[in-house]
Amino acid sequence: MAILDVLTYPDPLLKQVAAPVTEFDSSLARLAEDLEQTMRAGPGGVGIAAPQVGVLLRVVIVDVSSRPGIPNHGRLVLVNPEIQRWKGMVKGREGCLSVPDFIGTVIRAEHITLQAQDIHGGTQQYQMQGYEARAVQHEVDHLDGLLFLDRLVSRHHDLKPRQS
């Protein structure tokens, strides 16, 4: 396992659309392990997407279980994730390993239906809400070359320096 270098805004690789995973092999498993270790080494540490380490594949990791009192599915490796339904809208604060100095206020769906494969290629479906749904929407955006900065209504009102 290895902690990988995280690309930061405005690295052009963060604007690329990532390709679907077609090989569910040991290199995918290793990528997932490295992504998880990299995520846990960073501030916040609730999600990471492969393009953030320069790998243009549709793989994300989300784990919001460290946040107290919120519904969650624990640690998830989501391969080729697809959000199939969105319901409700809610504003909330987001950070990003690739935008380390800022926190943004972003509107996201409150409930989502998500379909994704696991690292063995099996298909799973999830009903998610609240912070976990927000984290997944943020990470799936990375697969399409979008950062939370792209979803701010106003940079003046919705972008604040991260207090560390």
Ligand SMILES: [Zn+2]
């Ligand atoms: Zn991010």
